[in-house]
Amino acid sequence: MTAAINFPGFSPVALDLGFFQVRWYALAYIGGLLLAWWYLNRMLADKWWPGGPPVSKKEAEDLVFWGMLGVVLGGRLGYVLFYKPAEYLAHPLEILKVWQGGMSFHGGLVGVTLVIILYALAKKRSMFSIGDLAGCAVPIGLGLGRVANFVNGELYGRTTDVPWAVIFPHGGPIGRHPSQLYEALLEGLILFVVLRLLFTRTDLRFRPGALCGCFWIGYGLSRITVEFFREPDDFLGFLWMGASMGQLLSIPMVLFGVWLIARSRKTLPASAQPA
Template sequence: MITFALPFPALDPVLISIGPLAIRWYALAYIFGLLLGWQLARHLVSRPALWGGTSPMRPADLDDALFWATFGVILGGRLGYVLFYNFGYFLQHPAEMLMVWKGGMSFHGGLAGTLLALVLFARSRGIAVLSLLDVAGVVAPIGLLFGRIANFINGELWGRPSDAPWAVIFPSGGNVPRHPSQLYEAALEGLLLFAVMLVCVRLGALERPGRAAGIFGIGYGLGRITGEFFREPDPQVGYLAFGTTMGMLLSLPVVLGGVLLVVLSLRPRTGAAS
């Protein structure tokens, strides 16, 4: 019995339609996240004091890094979704694997793709890998914030049934009040984590290669695991052993990798990071 629930706001996932061309909020979230992150990254590397006196790269280096990261996000995100969330379907419909416009992206896949792209880029330019990953770790919550808000606007990735007074009835979620888990994740993985990253930068995290990237990994992983307690699992995957979800399992290596980077950043500095 439904006692109280908030109606889903009448938000069209398509912002503007021009003939067959449709500009969607989700696409804009990726674009704005990348562009704002790029601007903040340029600001960070243009301030040598944040790096202990010498910036490990030039702002111009980040112009090309943005291009590499964009492909890493898109290709990795799609491949991650195919492998982790709907492999059986795509095995039967391989032609749809690259049809990104039909939906289906994985953050963990996008993270892996971006890491690989940035490592390759840094190696090709002679830039310290860990320092470039630190920059990415500081700015990544911006994209997460916009992305989760776009998920809410799309009425997708909604939460588990709830009797909370702020529960929402999503158009595709049945006549059941649900946690607006997209907004929970926007707050945890976006706003809160971004604030933490800025504080860490002020406290000198960028002076120790790998520290900011590690803090991001820990913060994102814990935030995502927390959000998964309120988020409805993808129906084709469902709950896994002991009530865990795919999102929880994929986030554990992110947390462990973050811890490893932070521990490594505590070592005495013996030379340039790589």
């Protein structure tokens, strides 16, 4: 077998003051939040919207704040419901201990989606247009989060003898796929670049729901692909027909994304044609 790379001696704690610790995963959340806010402001520039942007910059700021709450609450509840329902039902107070880890992207996505729907109804805005903006910005946080997973040495891949295999501290003495970095590349960088090009080089931003649909499809396919290299959760293993929980939860995402794009073909507003 090819010699594997020993995991660098990263600490999950970025700053330790004794009475208070700052973890890399928390910094990834904060960094993703700030960068998403900055990027949303850039997307709302007048040059991209001849008929005016779908939301104001103040509304985008509010959405980032409420969206963050949706990510945390939805991510935690999704993890509880999708992965360990019996364990947390037996000890419900454990649900509140978010600092111990245990977040689900799919749960966080549901939380953000509910925030978008409720905000759009309250402000009388298009939930599909807001979803487009959110979908373009989300890969920033996804990429940072996956890098933080790698730094933490968690959610590692299956055993392999590829030259870039990594021996993780809790993964035994055999080299494994650094699947966290695969996800950071696919769900983060590549998906961000693709959506950026679709936003700036095509008229999809004038078709409410189209870019959001591209995000749902892009993430779903990326997650399904990476799950072939990622070690399944030891308390779940492989499920229906050998698929992992991540794959099963991503299939509906792809189908929903296809529906969003199909729907958007019929909803191009006449007043929002590109200049």
